[in-house]
Amino acid sequence: MASIGAVTRQIANLEISGSQPANPRPKLGHTKQPSQTNVAKLLTKYAAPNPHATKPPPRAPSPTKPLTTRSTKATETTAKKVAGSSKPDLDIGKSDGGMELENEKRGTTVNGEAAGDLALDSSMVVENPTPKWTLHSFEIGRPLGKGKFGRVYMVRTKPPHQPYTLALKTLYKSEIVQSRVEKQLRREIEIQQNLRHPNVLRLYGYFHDDKRIFLMLEFAGKGELYKQLSKHGQFSERRSSRYIDQMADALAYLHSKHVIHRDIKPENLLLGINGELKIADFGWSVHAPGNRRMTLCGTLDYLPPEMVESKEHSEKVDLWALGVLTYEFLVGNPPFEDRRSAQSTYRRIAKVDLHFPGTVSAEPRDLITKLLQYEPEKRLPLTTVLKHPWIVRYRPKDA
Numbered sequence: 001m002a003s004i005g006a007v008t009r010q011i012a013n014l015e016i017s018g019s020q021p022a023n024p025r026p027k028l029g030h031t032k033q034p035s036q037t038n039v040a041k042l043l044t045k046y047a048a049p050n051p052h053a054t055k056p057p058p059r060a061p062s063p064t065k066p067l068t069t070r071s072t073k074a075t076e077t078t079a080k081k082v083a084g085s086s087k088p089d090l091d092i093g094k095s096d097g098g099m100e101l102e103n104e105k106r107g108t109t110v111n112g113e114a115a116g117d118l119a120l121d122s123s124m125v126v127e128n129p130t131p132k133w134t135l136h137s138f139e140i141g142r143p144l145g146k147g148k149f150g151r152v153y154m155v156r157t158k159p160p161h162q163p164y165t166l167a168l169k170t171l172y173k174s175e176i177v178q179s180r181v182e183k184q185l186r187r188e189i190e191i192q193q194n195l196r197h198p199n200v201l202r203l204y205g206y207f208h209d210d211k212r213i214f215l216m217l218e219f220a221g222k223g224e225l226y227k228q229l230s231k232h233g234q235f236s237e238r239r240s241s242r243y244i245d246q247m248a249d250a251l252a253y254l255h256s257k258h259v260i261h262r263d264i265k266p267e268n269l270l271l272g273i274n275g276e277l278k279i280a281d282f283g284w285s286v287h288a289p290g291n292r293r294m295t296l297c298g299t300l301d302y303l304p305p306e307m308v309e310s311k312e313h314s315e316k317v318d319l320w321a322l323g324v325l326t327y328e329f330l331v332g333n334p335p336f337e338d339r340r341s342a343q344s345t346y347r348r349i350a351k352v353d354l355h356f357p358g359t360v361s362a363e364p365r366d367l368i369t370k371l372l373q374y375e376p377e378k379r380l381p382l383t384t385v386l387k388h389p390w391i392v393r394y395r396p397k398d399a
């Protein structure tokens, strides 16, 4: 377990700074929230216990080991991994030329140590190197969205690669250096590239040019979940149950790999082409540097009592967040939201001041109540969440 003090000291050493409003959720109902700075998540991830592990964790490169080392030849297998995972027949739309224009106007070349940190190329990693990718390997399609460090485009791989559709995320190196997140970005990429789960967004590879880093991401065809939640206000029990089933499965997988997500919220979830949920944010998407408390906390509304009270925390923080997420799906706003102040939200969390509107039926109430337990050890384990009657009720027979 990582103590808050230990994490704080490490963050201080990493010289993360910046400021953020005390309570980032100004409105009732769903409002997009900034992601927490990934440093805290990383430190937590690396400090996470692994109670589920029966065998050694997968060979993720060490966070201290250089990411770009001697190149080995790119393997066919890796190419097939990319090939096998996207639909080649999707219309990628028209480029707005932004990828090229942006490059003219935005960002500067990075020199010195940071340049080495950001020389990110998945064809150069020792284990499972990918083929050598460059911007010329892709036909650029429509912009999918804008992140803090650059845009995301729908792209298709060009010959000699087989045509596969992906999301290509651009990150400007100079802006990453300015935000002092270059080392964390490297680690996040290392973690993400080693994760394989249908409800965890895949990172297939990455490469860089003078000014930018490019991440080849699985294309999430149905976009952002938070937009759906904003549009509908809340989700039906069936839809909520299906999402929570997928979340619980993905979290069980992450925990088995020593990864605590710590920043679960609708903003960090995308939807695949068949509407399946994808945990998308592993820290590189939005780096919103916060003050010390925010750095540690992420979104206030999803914070568990142990973090509000600056106690030690474990992977059980994700179980709490799963309870908050279930509530927010069904009700339209998180359970402990208090618009008066961050302090009021903290107090409600610490008291587990939980109330349900009459619209929430007995089964989801039972699940949420069992997840939103003050004592981390008393929270319903993910294996039991997956067997809960409300989850099983809506699970397709063939799932």
Ligand code: AMP
Pocket (backbone or CB within 6 Å): 144, 145, 146, 147, 148, 150, 152, 167, 169, 201, 217, 218, 219, 220, 221, 223, 224, 270, 284, 285, 286
């Ligand atoms: P981000 O920088 O991750 O916040 O991405 C900016 C926006 O691009 C998001 O809000 C999404 O709308 C879109 N986006 C990012 N990644 C993907 C993806 N893998 N598939 C589809 N859309 C994406």
